Amino acid sequence: MTDRFHNPVDTRFGWGSLAQLAELTEHQTVALVTFPEARSLGLVDRIQALLGERLVYIVDDVQPNPDVAQLRGTYERFWQQAGECHTVIAVGGGSAIDTAKALIVGTASGTFDELLGLLASGKPFVPARSKVLIAAPTTAGTGSEVTPWATIWDCASLKKYSLHLECTWPTVAIIDPQLMLTVPGSVTISTGLDALSHALESVWNINANPISDTFAISAIEDILECLPRLHQNLSDPQLRSRMALAALKAGLAFSNTKTALAHSISYEMTLHYGLPHGIACSFTLPLVLGLAWGRDAARDQTLQRIFGNDLLQAQAKLRGFLHSLQVKTEFTDYGVSPSNAEAMIQFAMQGARGKNFIGTQAA
Numbered sequence: 001m002t003d004r005f006h007n008p009v010d011t012r013f014g015w016g017s018l019a020q021l022a023e024l025t026e027h028q029t030v031a032l033v034t035f036p037e038a039r040s041l042g043l044v045d046r047i048q049a050l051l052g053e054r055l056v057y058i059v060d061d062v063q064p065n066p067d068v069a070q071l072r073g074t075y076e077r078f079w080q081q082a083g084e085c086h087t088v089i090a091v092g093g094g095s096a097i098d099t100a101k102a103l104i105v106g107t108a109s110g111t112f113d114e115l116l117g118l119l120a121s122g123k124p125f126v127p128a129r130s131k132v133l134i135a136a137p138t139t140a141g142t143g144s145e146v147t148p149w150a151t152i153w154d155c156a157s158l159k160k161y162s163l164h165l166e167c168t169w170p171t172v173a174i175i176d177p178q179l180m181l182t183v184p185g186s187v188t189i190s191t192g193l194d195a196l197s198h199a200l201e202s203v204w205n206i207n208a209n210p211i212s213d214t215f216a217i218s219a220i221e222d223i224l225e226c227l228p229r230l231h232q233n234l235s236d237p238q239l240r241s242r243m244a245l246a247a248l249k250a251g252l253a254f255s256n257t258k259t260a261l262a263h264s265i266s267y268e269m270t271l272h273y274g275l276p277h278g279i280a281c282s283f284t285l286p287l288v289l290g291l292a293w294g295r296d297a298a299r300d301q302t303l304q305r306i307f308g309n310d311l312l313q314a315q316a317k318l319r320g321f322l323h324s325l326q327v328k329t330e331f332t333d334y335g336v337s338p339s340n341a342e343a344m345i346q347f348a349m350q351g352a353r354g355k356n357f358i359g360t361q362a363a
């Protein structure tokens with residue numbers, strides 16, 4: 001048996017590494033996609049100073065969880081006004097990076113609905129045109145800078161689409177922990193838990209192997225140790241750097257395995273109960289750990305390296321960790337009755353991500 005790991009993203013990590021944008025975009029025209037606070041934080045001015053006249057277009061009104069209702073206008077304006085630019089730089093959390101991934105996929109008609117139609121068909125397609133993507137995360141969470149996926153929400157229709165093409169792998173990822181210093185406490189927690197969920201979901205996954213485990217185990221150990229301390233001291237550069245690296249490692253792990261049951265459940269919790277992504281995909285982790293345990297000897301070995309070999313203690317550790325960050329861990333805490341929770345778990349197991357879960361396979 002041969003284990004494989006593939007990630008094509010040219011990945012750069014370090015305090016101040018955003019400055020690399022200048023040399024990376026020499027002789028190119030560039031569009032910037034960023035989050036609303038980036039202007040008042042001085043980030044847009046800083047990027048403008050780095051890029052000078054190369055920067056020809058800015059999208060700075062990206063809202064959390066990119067939704068078709070806003071994306072349609074953003075997409076069509078982008079292709080009308082900046083269709084000629086060479087590179088799109090996303091500087092922001094997963095919402096800005098995923099928005100940029102949607103923008104770079106050009107349809108023949110230039111309409112967003114053509115893209116949605118292609119996504120709804122669920123079939124692979126080659127876009128009529130596309131752009132180079134550089135991603136610089138400003139949250140330590142989604143790992144979107146080293147994955148090809150973008151989540152596009154349609155809250156009005158209670159749906160979500162997953163965009164995934166060869167061209168939606170970022171060409172370059174710049175992970176500069178300095179950009180994360182301004183992330184508020186609640187977002188620091190929810191994004192950090194998203195990263196923890198990525199790492200655990202890549203372990204209890206039918207696509208896991210010792211290479212993805214290497215990234216996942218290291219990420220989990222760092223997050224369990226570091227996130228509560230960062231919560232107490234948001235301006236600590238060392239803790240910000242460790243969480244940035246942990247989120248990157250978690251991203252690398254699930255870039256090869258994809259996510260699993262906790263994420264499949266999270267989509268329901270976000271669409272129907274309005275939970276932020278990081279909380280929605282982490283509050284079930286103790287429960288999913290219990291469903292994973294004992295399903296596969298190799299997976300148990302990895303889980304036991306992290307949590308020891310007593311399941312109840314392992315679950316208590318994870319539950320205690322989440323509670324210490326003020327995250328509640330039961331469905332009833334979020335207004336979901338036990339029977340609705342059971343139905344949701346069964347439904348989530350049949351979703352595309354749920355089928356990656358080792359417990360679903362063995363069920």
Ligand SMILES: NC(=O)c1ccc[n+]([C@@H]2O[C@H](COP(=O)([O-])OP(=O)(O)OC[C@H]3O[C@@H](n4cnc5c(N)ncnc54)[C@H](O)[C@@H]3O)[C@@H](O)[C@H]2O)c1
Pocket residue numbers: 035036037063064065066092093094095096098138139141142143144147148149150151179180181182183184187190191194277278
């Ligand atoms: N593509 C993937 O592989 C992947 C993985 C996980 C999640 N996601 C998606 O990512 C999105 C969530 O991304 P997120 O958790 O990073 O949050 P986000 O991008 O929505 O940002 C959360 C909030 O923090 C603000 N913010 C971001 N960076 C900041 C900074 N440096 N300083 C101050 N404020 C800042 C944003 O404006 C926003 O209000 C969801 O849509 C989710 O579906 C994608």
